[in-house]
Amino acid sequence: MxxxxxxxxxxxxxxxxxxxxxxxxxxxxxxxxxxxxxxxxxxxxxxxxxxxxxxxxxxxxxxxxxxxxxxxxxxxxxxxxxxxxxxxxxxxxxxxxxxxxxxxxxxxxxxxxxGEKIFGGAKEMNDFVVITLGTGVGSGIYINGELAYGHDGFAGEIGHVITYPGGRLCGCGRRGCIEAYVNAKGILRTLAEEKYQFPDSELAQIEEKEINVKVIGQYAEKGDSLALHIFEKTGEFLGLTLANSMAYTSPEAFFLFGGITKVGEILREPVHRHMEANMLNIYQNKAKVVFSELPExxxxxxxxxxxx
Missing domain, CATH: 3.30.420.40 (ATPase, nucleotide binding domain)
Incomplete structure (x- = not known):
């Protein structure tokens, strides 16, 4: 065979x-x-x-x-x-x-x-972006039915677009990359920075070494104020980046992919809402934010x- x-x-x-x-x-x-x-x-x-x-x-x-x-x-x-x-x-x-x-x-x-183009939800699309959310943040960009590589093979590093100049130190050595805010470590850092504003939160009482994105998602499902705030902030960070990305890729859809997306609508809804809130008016209500249709x-x- x-x-x-x-x-x-x-x-x-x-x-x-x-x-x-x-x-x-x-x-x-x-x-x-x-x-x-x-x-x-x-x-x-x-x-x-x-x-x-x-x-x-x-x-x-x-x-x-x-x-x-x-x-x-x-x-x-x-x-x-x-x-x-x-x-x-x-x-x-x-x-x-x-x-x-x-x-x-x-x-x-x-x-x-x-994989999304051949086997998943993008079969009928020629213009879309896959955002991978995990240890890092990456992107694969299809334009006119072809994968964008750029002249040097490195096109598609949305995770290393500097969204917050002078902000958090990223693994690439620069400051303010969106990866430092919406990858797994970035979400936990947001928790560490924000938890003191929510003294009544059950999540805020747990030792940080026992917390991961899955745990935050579980508390968000129960309505924990801190957990919901963390995903609201993460949606704000990523939504702004997708709105900016819309201006130079204009895709039909952004596909969110990776382990972090297992929290589901708790993440997707604020990402989409903040994307639309920051979008140039000619692009508003044109791009979907959806999850990958393929297993991680x-x-x-x-x-x-x-x-x-």
């Missing part, structure tokens, strides 16, 4: 999928990206796990990789802020050495956007596999 392997490399986890001829994920696996002390040891494990997915009768026709700051042109991961290792990592060449098949690389958010573990894997 002809198969492809899709690999989604994230700052926290790396996910693998063995993809059949009809796009079905036949096997899945994951490893913890941050548990490796060097890039070489990480690549060795990636190659080993990819090989384990194959049966002797399988015909591997290609491997697609999505990674933070993955450059489709150079085949390198270049200075990814949320990866354990920095500088230029020749991942495509390293994987190519181990397998006798084509290997392709793209940005992880681009891979998620490709599938979109980037399928999109990466589609590269080959």
């Amino acid at each position: 002809k198969v492809r392997i899709g690999i989604d490399i994230g700052g926290t986890n790396t996910k693998f999928g063995l993809i059949g001829p009809d796009g079905t994920i036949l096997k899945r696996h994951r490893i913890q990206t941050s548990s490796f002390d060097s890039f070489d040891s990480f690549i060795k494990e990636v190659v080993e796990q990819a090989r384990k997915m194959l049966k002797s009768e399988d015909e591997l026709i290609g491997i697609g990789i999505g990674a933070p700051n993955g450059n489709v042109h150079s085949g390198m991961i270049e200075s990814a802020p949320n990866m354990p290792w920095r500088y230029k990592l020749p991942i495509r060449a390293k994987v190519q050495e181990a397998f006798d098949c084509p290997v392709a690389l793209t940005n992880d958010a681009n891979a998620a956007a490709m 573990d599938d979109a980037a894997i399928l999109g990466a596999a589609a590269l080959v």
Whole structure:
């Protein structure tokens, strides 16, 4: 059987999928990206796990990789802020050495956007943006039915647009990037900064080490004032950024993707409301804010596999 392997490399986890001829994920696996002390040891494990997915009768026709700051042109991961290792990592060449098949690389958010276009809610759209919300904040941008790469392969870094000059320190080393406000750590920082305004909140009484975005979502569902305020602020931060992004991409929809979106409408509604409140009038009421229609573990894997 002809198969492809899709690999989604994230700052926290790396996910693998063995993809059949009809796009079905036949096997899945994951490893913890941050548990490796060097890039070489990480690549060795990636190659080993990819090989384990194959049966002797399988015909591997290609491997697609999505990674933070993955450059489709150079085949390198270049200075990814949320990866354990920095500088230029020749991942495509390293994987190519181990397998006798084509290997392709793209940005992880681009891979998620490709997955949404081919298998998800964007099948009938030519202009849309996928925003990935997790350890980092990325974006994959489709314009006129094609993925935007830019001349250097790095187009689509909405997470590193400086929305608040002089603001929070971002993992990229600059201040005020929207990623520092709406990624997982950013949401927890908002909690730490705002909780003293809500002395009657149950959430405010919990030790910070026991809190994550899922916990905040659970308290928001119960009507906790602090938890609802945190998602209102997060919606304000991200909504403003999407309103600005509308001016240079004008998509039909923004798809929110990633673990943070599991809190559902508690996040989506304030994002959409603040986006419309900050939108230039010629764009108002034209773009939807919706969740990805693909499971979190599938979109980037399928999109990466589609590269080959």
